[in-house]
Amino acid sequence: MFDRLFELLFKYRPLVFDQGDFVFASPWSYLLLIAVLGAGAAATLTTYAQARGKSTPLDRGVLAALRIAALAVVVFCLFRPVLVLSSIVPQQNFLGVLIDDSRSMEIADRDDEPRRAFVDASFGTEESVLRSALAERFALRFFRFSSATERLTDLGELGYAGSRTDLGQALDRARDELTGVPLSGLVVISDGADNSESVLTESLRGLGADGVPVYTVGLGREAFDRDIQLSRVETPRSVLQGTSMVVDVVIGQVGYAGDSITLQIEDEGRIVSTEAVTLPANGEPATARVRFTATEPGPRIFRFSVPPQPDEMVTQNNVRDVLVVVEDRREKILYFEGEPRFEVKFIRRAVADDENLQVVVLQRTADNKYLRLDVDDADDLLGGFPKTREELFQYRGLILGSVEANYFTPDQLRMIADFVNQRGGGFLMLGGRSAFAEGGYAGTPIADILPVVMGEPTLVDGKPMFTELMVSPTRAGETHAAMQVADTEEESGERWKNLPAVSSLNPISEIKPGATTLLTGTGAGGSDERIVLAFQRYGAGKTLALPIQDSWMWQMHADIEPDDLTHELFWRRLLRWLVDGVPDQxxxxxxxxxxxxxxxxxxxxxxxxxxxxxxxxxxxxxxxxxxxxxxxxxxxxxxxxxxxxxxxxxxxxxxxxxxxxxxxxxxxxxxxxxxxxxxxAASDDEFFDSAMRAPLLRRIADETGGQSYTVDTVASLPEDIAYTGAGVTVVEELELWDMPALLFLLLALVGGEWGYRRVRGLA
Amino acid sequence: MARSTGIRRRNAPGDCGTLPTYPSSWWSLPLRPFIRHRVALAVGILATGLWLGEALLQGQRVDVDVRIAQPAGAQPVRTRADATLQHPVGPWEFYFTRAIYSGNGRGRRWGSRWATDYPKADLQFISILQRVTRLGVYESENAIRLDDPNLRRFPFLYALEVGSMAMSEKEVAGLRSYLDAGGFLLVDDFWGTWEWQNFEMEIRRVLPEYPIVDVPVDHPVFHTVYEINEVLQVPAVNNAVYGGRTWERDGYVPETRAIFDEDGRMMVMINWNTDLGDAWEWADNPYYPLKFSTYAFQMGVNYIVYAMTH
The missing domain is CATH 2.60.40.1930 (Macroglobulin (MG2) domain)
Incomplete structure (x- = not known):
C-alpha cells in the first residue's frame, strides 16, 4: 500500500530511490538558474514591498513566501533532477529460479489451495505472468530442491515429494551451476521450512562475497489456525533390552487450548503405552512424559502419535517415528566390596534375573583375601582389584563399596578416575564406614570425579556418625527414569514416601556445581537434609554417589512385603542407568x-x-x-x-x-x-514446523542484498531485479521533474496564494 | 505392588534340583542303627516315655520364657510408627543373631533349648569374626524371637538344638516371612533320627514346598573364605574333652543339608549330627581339641560370608 502510494506520488517505488543516485542534469549553468531564482525572488519581494491597499505586512510576507516557493519548485524542475542507477541489460543476464520441491508444498493453508499452486500459476507455462516478465529481462535457469538440488528443464518434473528442505545446499548448488555466467541473482520460491542440519551462514556469506543477491518468495501462512504437532520426542539411540524408558514428548498446538488428547506409543504395531494430555493455552506447547519398556531386541521403530483433531490443517505432523536400537547383551559391572556386607547379597539378588546385567563381585573377606563371584574366567581378579587399565576398562560400570582409599595405589586411584573420564564408564560409590571422607578419599583423584563435596571425616568417639534417614526424591528424582520404583510417577512418589529408613555413616550435604541430586534423606527430627543419591557427567562418563550403607532395608524391613519388588526395581534401573551409553572400543x-x-x-x-x-x-x-x-x-x-x-x-x-x-x-x-x-524411507519431516518461515527468508534476502516477497508483493519482482540485480548492467537516468508530487506541490503553492488572497479579501 | 514389571515372583512352587530328598514320614526312616544298638534303643524308648509323661502332665507346648529371651545390649530403636524396645541399631554391618523359638516341654533340657551355649558361644565366635575377617560386627550377643517384626533387620540367623523346636503359628509365619524376604537360617547342634524328624516336621510347616537336599563338600558354601574339603563331626564338649565318641544318640554321621528356593538361593543351612556351637563355646578350654574348634570357626566364617554374598 505504502509502496503504491509512494509510486503514485514520486513516479518510482522506494526501492528505485534506494538504488539510484540523485543528481541535477540541467544543461544550463547552476549559477544561471540560481540567478533566475534570485531575480524572481527579488522581483517578488519588491513588488510586494511596494504594494499598498488593505494588506498588512504579514499578508504581504505570506504571499511573497508562497510565490517564491512556487518559483523555487519551477526552478527545481528546470534543474532537471534525475536518478542515476544501474539497470540490467535485457537478455544479457541469467537468473536462477529455485523452486521448493518438498512435500510441504502440498500443504493447503492459503485459500484452500496448496502452496505449489503459486508455482503452477506463476511459472506453469511460458505465458505465465511472472515467468514471462522475468523471461523478458533474463535468461532463466530453473532448479528444484529438497534434500538435493537438480536442474529443471521442464517444470512438469516437479513432484513435490522431497522429504527434507535444505536451503543452504540449494543455494550453493545453484551458485556453482551458474558460475561463470553473468548472474543477476537467484530467486528462491519456498515456504522457507528448512529442516536440514546444514548451516546457512556459510552459504549466505559466499553469495554475499560473489555479489549474487537472492530474492525470496515466501509461500504459505506464517501461522496455522488449528494444528497439533509432535514437536520433539527425545529417546536414547540405544537401550538395554527390558529397560523401562521415560520419554519426554513436546506437543505443539494452536487452536486446541484446553482440549484433552491421547498420545499413543507403538512398538512396530503393538501399543506399548498411552497417555492422556490436556493442552495448555493457545500456542503454548505441552510436555508429556510417557513410559514404556523396550522388550523386543534389535532395531525397533517406535511410533508416537496423536489422532487427527477436528479441523486440523496439517495431520501428518501428528506422528513421529523414532529408531531405537534395543541391545540384548550383558553389561559387565565390577562391584568391589572391601568388607563382607549384606549389600552384596541383596544387590546380586536384585539383578539376578536381569539377563542384561552381569555384576561381577570382588569381595575382600580378609586382608589380601578375596571372594570372586560371577567372573568370566577363573583367573579374573585373582590378585584383587585390577592393576592395569586394560583389565579395569573391560568393565562398563564400577561400584566401590566400603573400601578405604589407601587400599589402592596412587596409580589405581588415577586409573579409576580415567575409567570415568577417558573410558566413559559409569562409577558408583556406596556409603560405608570406609567410603567417602570416612574412607580417606578426600584429596584423591576419586574425590575429583565424585558429584559430592567431601569434607573432613565426621567421627563420634572415633567412630563414623550413624544416622537413620528417611529418603525422598527431589523434583529431578521424581521424574528421573532410574528413580521410578512403580508403574507411574504418582505411584512411584507414593512408594518413596512409604519406604523404611536406611542408615548412613557418611554425612554429605553438598553437591558440586553441575551435579544433580536425585534423592535426599532427613533424620529423625526432620531437619539435617543429606544427599542420598547424586550424579554428574564427568569427562566421557558419569559418576554417582549413594552414601547409604543398607539399601537392603528396602527389602528386609518388616514394613516391606517379602515379595515386594521396590528394591529390585531400584537397583536394576540404577545399574542399567549406570552403564547406559558407555562406549565400547x-x-x-x-x-x-x-x-x-x-x-x-x-x-x-x-x-x-x-x-x-x-x-x-x-x-x-x-x-x-x-x-x-x-x-x-x-x-x-x-x-x-x-x-x-x-x-x-x-x-x-x-x-x-x-x-x-x-x-x-x-x-x-x-x-x-x-x-x-x-x-x-520418505518421511513426514516436511510437515513439522511447516508454517512459512518469513524471518529466515528475509534473512537470506537481507544478507545477500536481495529482497523478500510474498505472493501479494511478488508482482514487482522483475522490475526490482532489473535495478538491484548483478550482472551486465547499463547506467540509466530516470527523470524526476515530472513527478506528480512536484505538480501537486506547485498547485498547492499557487492555490494557497490564491486562497489566501480570497480569504483575506485582497486584490 | 504392581506386577507388571516383568520380574518373576519369588517363592512360587517349583522343582529345586535333582539332589536326593528326605522322607517326611518317619516310618520310612532307617531303623537299623536302633536294632544294632539295643541299649540305645532301650534308652530311647525310656526317654520317649518320660517325655510323653511329662508332656501329658505339663501340656503340649510351652512358650519360651520371655525374660530369658531379653537379649543383652538391647536398645531402643526408632521406627516411624512408634518407639519400642528392640534390638541394637547402629553402625555395625553384622549382628550375630540367635533365634529364640518355642519348644516342647518345659525347662532347659526338654523345653525350649534356643539358649544352649548362650551367650558364651556367640561372644567367642564374634571375637573370632573380628579377628579373621574385615566384617564390621556388633560386639555383643543378639537374640530375637521368630515372631518379632524386627527379625528381618538381621539377615543372618543362628538356631540350635532344634530337635525340640515346636514353633507357634506366629513364629512359623515370622520365619517364613524372614526367609522369603531374603533371610538366611543356620541350623546347628541337633542329633539323631528323632531330633531330625522333629526339626523336619517344624521346618516343613515353614517351607512346605521346598525339599531338603544334601550339600556336597564341593559346594561354594564350603569354600567362600576357608577351603573345607571334609565335613567333620564336631562333638559336644564332654565327648570332645574326654576323647570319647563324637556322636550322640543315633547321629553317627555328620550331615550338611540345605533348603534352596526356586532360584537356587540357599535359605536354610542345616548342620545335623554335629555341634559347631559347643566348639565355639569351649574353644578357650585347653582340653578341647583344636582340630574341632578351628574347623567350627572356619565353617562359621564360611557360612556367614556365604550368607552375606549369596
Missing amino acids: VVASVRRDRVEPNEPVELLTEVVDGAYLEMNNSRVNAEVTSPSGGFTEVELDWTTERDGEHEGLFTPREEGLYEIRVEATSEDELIGSDMAYVFA
Missing part, C-alpha cells in the same frame, strides 16, 4: 538414522585401543546389508579432524532398514566391532 554411528532413498549416509566410527586411547592407524571396514539382503563394503578413513574418528559414505537405494556392521582391526588383530542402523 569401536563405536559406529550415522549422522542421521533416517534418510530418503538415494540420500548419502555419513557413517562415523570412533576407534580406541584397550586403554581407550584413540587409534588413527587402524583399518576400519563396514559391511552394509540392504533390506533385500544386498551386501556392500565400505572402507572408512580417518577424518584427520579428530583422533580416532573414521568416516565413510554409502548411499541406500532401497526403502527399508539397512544394517551396518563396522569392524576395526589393527595389524590383523580385531579391535572390536559395532552395529549401526539406517532407515531409508
Whole structure:
C-alpha cells in the first residue's frame, strides 16, 4: 500500500530511490538558474514591498513566501533532477529460479489451495505472468530442491515429494551451476521450512562475497489456525533390552487450548503405552512424559502419535517415528566390596534375573583375601582389584563399596578416575564406614570425579556418625527414569514416601556445581537434609554417589512385603542407568538414522585401543546389508579432524532398514566391532514446523542484498531485479521533474496564494 | 505392588534340583542303627516315655520364657510408627543373631533349648569374626524371637538344638516371612533320627514346598573364605574333652543339608549330627581339641560370608 502510494506520488517505488543516485542534469549553468531564482525572488519581494491597499505586512510576507516557493519548485524542475542507477541489460543476464520441491508444498493453508499452486500459476507455462516478465529481462535457469538440488528443464518434473528442505545446499548448488555466467541473482520460491542440519551462514556469506543477491518468495501462512504437532520426542539411540524408558514428548498446538488428547506409543504395531494430555493455552506447547519398556531386541521403530483433531490443517505432523536400537547383551559391572556386607547379597539378588546385567563381585573377606563371584574366567581378579587399565576398562560400570582409599595405589586411584573420564564408564560409590571422607578419599583423584563435596571425616568417639534417614526424591528424582520404583510417577512418589529408613555413616550435604541430586534423606527430627543419591557427567562418563550403607532395608524391613519388588526395581534401573551409553572400543554411528532413498549416509566410527586411547592407524571396514539382503563394503578413513574418528559414505537405494556392521582391526588383530542402523524411507519431516518461515527468508534476502516477497508483493519482482540485480548492467537516468508530487506541490503553492488572497479579501 | 514389571515372583512352587530328598514320614526312616544298638534303643524308648509323661502332665507346648529371651545390649530403636524396645541399631554391618523359638516341654533340657551355649558361644565366635575377617560386627550377643517384626533387620540367623523346636503359628509365619524376604537360617547342634524328624516336621510347616537336599563338600558354601574339603563331626564338649565318641544318640554321621528356593538361593543351612556351637563355646578350654574348634570357626566364617554374598 505504502509502496503504491509512494509510486503514485514520486513516479518510482522506494526501492528505485534506494538504488539510484540523485543528481541535477540541467544543461544550463547552476549559477544561471540560481540567478533566475534570485531575480524572481527579488522581483517578488519588491513588488510586494511596494504594494499598498488593505494588506498588512504579514499578508504581504505570506504571499511573497508562497510565490517564491512556487518559483523555487519551477526552478527545481528546470534543474532537471534525475536518478542515476544501474539497470540490467535485457537478455544479457541469467537468473536462477529455485523452486521448493518438498512435500510441504502440498500443504493447503492459503485459500484452500496448496502452496505449489503459486508455482503452477506463476511459472506453469511460458505465458505465465511472472515467468514471462522475468523471461523478458533474463535468461532463466530453473532448479528444484529438497534434500538435493537438480536442474529443471521442464517444470512438469516437479513432484513435490522431497522429504527434507535444505536451503543452504540449494543455494550453493545453484551458485556453482551458474558460475561463470553473468548472474543477476537467484530467486528462491519456498515456504522457507528448512529442516536440514546444514548451516546457512556459510552459504549466505559466499553469495554475499560473489555479489549474487537472492530474492525470496515466501509461500504459505506464517501461522496455522488449528494444528497439533509432535514437536520433539527425545529417546536414547540405544537401550538395554527390558529397560523401562521415560520419554519426554513436546506437543505443539494452536487452536486446541484446553482440549484433552491421547498420545499413543507403538512398538512396530503393538501399543506399548498411552497417555492422556490436556493442552495448555493457545500456542503454548505441552510436555508429556510417557513410559514404556523396550522388550523386543534389535532395531525397533517406535511410533508416537496423536489422532487427527477436528479441523486440523496439517495431520501428518501428528506422528513421529523414532529408531531405537534395543541391545540384548550383558553389561559387565565390577562391584568391589572391601568388607563382607549384606549389600552384596541383596544387590546380586536384585539383578539376578536381569539377563542384561552381569555384576561381577570382588569381595575382600580378609586382608589380601578375596571372594570372586560371577567372573568370566577363573583367573579374573585373582590378585584383587585390577592393576592395569586394560583389565579395569573391560568393565562398563564400577561400584566401590566400603573400601578405604589407601587400599589402592596412587596409580589405581588415577586409573579409576580415567575409567570415568577417558573410558566413559559409569562409577558408583556406596556409603560405608570406609567410603567417602570416612574412607580417606578426600584429596584423591576419586574425590575429583565424585558429584559430592567431601569434607573432613565426621567421627563420634572415633567412630563414623550413624544416622537413620528417611529418603525422598527431589523434583529431578521424581521424574528421573532410574528413580521410578512403580508403574507411574504418582505411584512411584507414593512408594518413596512409604519406604523404611536406611542408615548412613557418611554425612554429605553438598553437591558440586553441575551435579544433580536425585534423592535426599532427613533424620529423625526432620531437619539435617543429606544427599542420598547424586550424579554428574564427568569427562566421557558419569559418576554417582549413594552414601547409604543398607539399601537392603528396602527389602528386609518388616514394613516391606517379602515379595515386594521396590528394591529390585531400584537397583536394576540404577545399574542399567549406570552403564547406559558407555562406549565400547569401536563405536559406529550415522549422522542421521533416517534418510530418503538415494540420500548419502555419513557413517562415523570412533576407534580406541584397550586403554581407550584413540587409534588413527587402524583399518576400519563396514559391511552394509540392504533390506533385500544386498551386501556392500565400505572402507572408512580417518577424518584427520579428530583422533580416532573414521568416516565413510554409502548411499541406500532401497526403502527399508539397512544394517551396518563396522569392524576395526589393527595389524590383523580385531579391535572390536559395532552395529549401526539406517532407515531409508520418505518421511513426514516436511510437515513439522511447516508454517512459512518469513524471518529466515528475509534473512537470506537481507544478507545477500536481495529482497523478500510474498505472493501479494511478488508482482514487482522483475522490475526490482532489473535495478538491484548483478550482472551486465547499463547506467540509466530516470527523470524526476515530472513527478506528480512536484505538480501537486506547485498547485498547492499557487492555490494557497490564491486562497489566501480570497480569504483575506485582497486584490 | 504392581506386577507388571516383568520380574518373576519369588517363592512360587517349583522343582529345586535333582539332589536326593528326605522322607517326611518317619516310618520310612532307617531303623537299623536302633536294632544294632539295643541299649540305645532301650534308652530311647525310656526317654520317649518320660517325655510323653511329662508332656501329658505339663501340656503340649510351652512358650519360651520371655525374660530369658531379653537379649543383652538391647536398645531402643526408632521406627516411624512408634518407639519400642528392640534390638541394637547402629553402625555395625553384622549382628550375630540367635533365634529364640518355642519348644516342647518345659525347662532347659526338654523345653525350649534356643539358649544352649548362650551367650558364651556367640561372644567367642564374634571375637573370632573380628579377628579373621574385615566384617564390621556388633560386639555383643543378639537374640530375637521368630515372631518379632524386627527379625528381618538381621539377615543372618543362628538356631540350635532344634530337635525340640515346636514353633507357634506366629513364629512359623515370622520365619517364613524372614526367609522369603531374603533371610538366611543356620541350623546347628541337633542329633539323631528323632531330633531330625522333629526339626523336619517344624521346618516343613515353614517351607512346605521346598525339599531338603544334601550339600556336597564341593559346594561354594564350603569354600567362600576357608577351603573345607571334609565335613567333620564336631562333638559336644564332654565327648570332645574326654576323647570319647563324637556322636550322640543315633547321629553317627555328620550331615550338611540345605533348603534352596526356586532360584537356587540357599535359605536354610542345616548342620545335623554335629555341634559347631559347643566348639565355639569351649574353644578357650585347653582340653578341647583344636582340630574341632578351628574347623567350627572356619565353617562359621564360611557360612556367614556365604550368607552375606549369596
